[in-house]
Amino acid sequence: MFDLKVMNSVLSELEEERGIPRAKVIEAIEAALATAYKKEYAKKGQVIRAHLDLDSGKTEFVQVKEVVDDTTVRFVEEGEEEVKKEPAAHAAKGNPLSELSADESAVAELPRFNPEQHITLADAKLIKRDASVGEELVFPLEAKDDYGRIAAQTAKQVIIQKIREAEKVSVVAEYGARQGEIVSGTVQRMERGNLYVDLGRATGILPYEEQIPGERYRQGERIRALLYQVEESPRGIYLRLSRAHPNFLAKLFEMEAPEAAHGTVVFKAIAREAGSRSKVAVASTDPHVDPVGSLVGQRGVRVSTVTSELGGEKIDIVEWSEDIKHFIEEALSPARVAEVSLDEAEHKATIKVAEDQQSLAIGRGGQNVRLAAKLTGWRIDIQSVKGETVAEATQTGETKEGTLE
Numbered sequence: 001m002f003d004l005k006v007m008n009s010v011l012s013e014l015e016e017e018r019g020i021p022r023a024k025v026i027e028a029i030e031a032a033l034a035t036a037y038k039k040e041y042a043k044k045g046q047v048i049r050a051h052l053d054l055d056s057g058k059t060e061f062v063q064v065k066e067v068v069d070d071t072t073v074r075f076v077e078e079g080e081e082e083v084k085k086e087p088a089a090h091a092a093k094g095n096p097l098s099e100l101s102a103d104e105s106a107v108a109e110l111p112r113f114n115p116e117q118h119i120t121l122a123d124a125k126l127i128k129r130d131a132s133v134g135e136e137l138v139f140p141l142e143a144k145d146d147y148g149r150i151a152a153q154t155a156k157q158v159i160i161q162k163i164r165e166a167e168k169v170s171v172v173a174e175y176g177a178r179q180g181e182i183v184s185g186t187v188q189r190m191e192r193g194n195l196y197v198d199l200g201r202a203t204g205i206l207p208y209e210e211q212i213p214g215e216r217y218r219q220g221e222r223i224r225a226l227l228y229q230v231e232e233s234p235r236g237i238y239l240r241l242s243r244a245h246p247n248f249l250a251k252l253f254e255m256e257a258p259e260a261a262h263g264t265v266v267f268k269a270i271a272r273e274a275g276s277r278s279k280v281a282v283a284s285t286d287p288h289v290d291p292v293g294s295l296v297g298q299r300g301v302r303v304s305t306v307t308s309e310l311g312g313e314k315i316d317i318v319e320w321s322e323d324i325k326h327f328i329e330e331a332l333s334p335a336r337v338a339e340v341s342l343d344e345a346e347h348k349a350t351i352k353v354a355e356d357q358q359s360l361a362i363g364r365g366g367q368n369v370r371l372a373a374k375l376t377g378w379r380i381d382i383q384s385v386k387g388e389t390v391a392e393a394t395q396t397g398e399t400k401e402g403t404l405e
Contacts, residue, residue, distance in 0.1 A: 020163060020166045020167050020170055021166070021170075024162070024163075024166035025163065025166070026052055026054070027162065028158070028159050028161075028162030028163055028166065029052055029159060030049070030050045030051060030052050030059075031050075031158055031159075031162055032156070032158040032159045032162070033050040033052070033059055033061075034048045034049050034050040034061070035158050037050065037061050037141075037144060040144070041141075041144055042063075043116055044116070045114050045116040045117055046063055046116045046117070047063065047064040047065070047116075047117055048061060048062070048063060048064075048141070049061070049062050049064055049138070050062075058143070059143060060140070060143065061140075061141040061142075061143060061144070062138040062139060062140055062141060063116075063138070063139045063141055064136050064137070064138055064139075065116075065117060065118060065119040065136070065137050065138075065139065066117065066118055066119070066134065066135070066136055066137075067118075067119055067120075067121055067124040067131050067132065067133055067134065067135045067136070067137065068113065068118045068119070068120065068121070068133060069120065069121045069133050071133070072110065072111075072133060072134070073110055073111055073112065073113040073118055074110040074111065074112050074113065075113050076112055076113065119137060121133055124137060168232075168236075168237060170201075171201055171202050171237055172230065172232055172237060174201065175199075175202060175227065175230050175237075175239055176230045178227055179227055179228070179229070179230050180226070180227070180228065180247065180251075181226070181227055181251065182224055182225070182226055182227070182248070182251045182252070182255070183199055183204065183224070183225065183226075183227045183239075183241070184199075184222060184223065184224045184225075185197040185198050185199040185200065185204060185222075185223060186198045186220055186221065186222055186223070187217045187218065187219055187220060187221045187223055188203065188219070189219065190217070192208075193207075193208035194206065194207050194208055195211065195217055195223075197223055197225070197241060199239065202237060202239055203239070204225070204227065204239040204240070204241045205238060205239065205240055205241060206223075206225055206241040206242070206243065207240065207242075209244070210225075210228075210240075210241065210242035210243060210244050210245065211243055211244060212243050212244055212274045212275040212310060212311055212313070213274065213275040213276075214275050214311060215243070215275070215311055224243075224309065225241035225242060225243045225248065226241065226242045226243070226245050226247055226248040226251060227239060227240075227241060228240060228241070228242045228245055228247070243274070243310075244272070244274035244275075246270035246271075246272045246278075247270075249270055249272060249278055249280065249306070249310070249315070250267045250270060250280075252306045252309055252310075253267075253280075253295050253302070253306055256295075256297070256302040256305050256306060257294050257295050257297070257302055259284075259289055259291075259294040260282075260294065260295065263285065264284060264285055264286050264289050264294075265282050265283075265284055265285075265289065265291045265294050265295065266282065266283050266284070266285060266291075267280065267281070267282055268281045268282060268283050268320035269281040269320065269375050269376070269377075270375070271371040271372075271374035271375040272371075273367065273370075273371065274310075274313070275310070275311055275313055276313060276314070276367065277313065277314045277315075277316070277363075277367055277368075277371060278313060278314070278315050278316070278371070279315075279316045279318065279331060279371045279372065279374075279375045280295070280315060280316070280317050280318070281318055281319070281320040281327070281330075281331070281375055282294075282295060282317060282318075282319065282320060283319065283320040291319055291320075292317050292318065292319050295317050296317060303315055303317065316333060316334075316371075318330040318331055318333055318375075324342065324349075324376070324378070325340040325342065325349075327376055328340055328349050328351065328372065328376050328378060328380065331371075331372035331375045331376050332351065332361050332368065332369065332372045332380075334360055335353060335357045335360035335361035335368065336353070336354070336357050336360075337351055337352070337353055337357075337361070338352045338353055338354055338357075338385055339351070339352040340352075342378075346379070347377075347378055347379060348378065348379040348380075348381060349376075349378045349379065349380050349381070350381045350383060351380060351381065351382045351383065352383050352384070352385050353382060353383075353384065353385070354384075354385055355384060355385070358382070358384065361382050362382060366393060369382055369392075369393040370393045372393070373393040373394055379392070379393070379394045380392070380393050
């Protein structure tokens with residue numbers, strides 16, 4: 001008999017703190033009791049189940065038998081076992097089992113009738129008139145309260161395992177629903193460049209390649225990141241985080257700008273070199289809402305907040321346009337473009353800029369033209385107004401710079 005007050009307290013605690021449903025914990029306890037009973041009192045092969053009554057605290061045990069006939073199991077007569085083993089012996093000597101007839105092979109594959117697990121259809125109908133093959137019949141067993149040390153230890157292990165499984169399912173369900181969102185936690189430790197973050201009910205991993213270059217983290221420090229992948233493996237649950245992902249930038253803006261959170265301002269494309277510079281193309285579903293102004297905010301307060309979270313990363317916000325020429329001009333800002341020529345066959349845009357705009361168009365180390373190519377998806381070739389190529393960038397981010405004579 002269980003102490004119902006203590007049990008209800010434990011069930012409530014597990015449900016509130018770990019998110020494990022009461023039904024799952026009760027199921028674990030019942031499985032543990034059935035295992036302990038089977039280990040201590042049941043016969044070999046018996047299928048035992050336990051039912052815990054939370055109103056009285058009593059436990060009922062039953063033996064389960066499946067209703068079978070000669071189409072579902074193989075009935076072995078006395079002295080027949082040796083005959084059935086012969087094909088295997090012949091196979092070892094080189095005689096294939098395929099020499100058996102199709103009917104004999106089918107029968108040989110059926111499980112053997114076990115009186116502790118099975119009951120014939122004829123016998124089942126004596127107990128229950130409408131019994132059918134495949135149905136389960138339960139037979140009450142005598143309740144026991146005294147279990148040996150080994151049985152009790154086994155029961156404990158079963159409960160722990162079942163609770164862990166239930167907790168794993170709960171964690172996957174909770175964080176799976178939050179995939180693609182920003183989560184916050186505290187830094188636990190750093191191992192081989194990977195950062196482990198305590199998210200409350202689970203630990204997230206911020207891989208080295210998903211961190212913002214130059215950022216340093218201390219143990220116990222609060223950190224925000226994008227939960228971009230939830231993986232379930234035999235070794236546990238992996239919650240992969242990122243601060244370098246383009247969507248992290250978008251989610252930060254959604255937290256600052258209600259227009260972005262409500263979908264009035266839509267992110268069309270993001271090109272990012274984490275920790276250094278990003279370009280964001282936005283559009284508005286409402287003609288009365290300025291998409292760029294919504295993200296910048298009054299006196300730039302919104303974009304400044306996002307920049308601070310990203311360690312000073314510069315952010316260029318441009319308005320997306322269906323007119324690809326205009327979009328490419330916007331993407332190359334702050335440089336002013338003199339002329340845009342498109343080559344649809346090669347998906348290449350040739351841009352002409354004045355001499356005083358060349359350095360702005362190219363950017364330090366070719367960064368501006370490189371990000372513009374990523375943002376638009378077009379290969380960009382920057383030329384002086386005289387027609388000489390000074391820089392070229394592909395949508396994959398490769399940049400080539402030339403020199404003017």
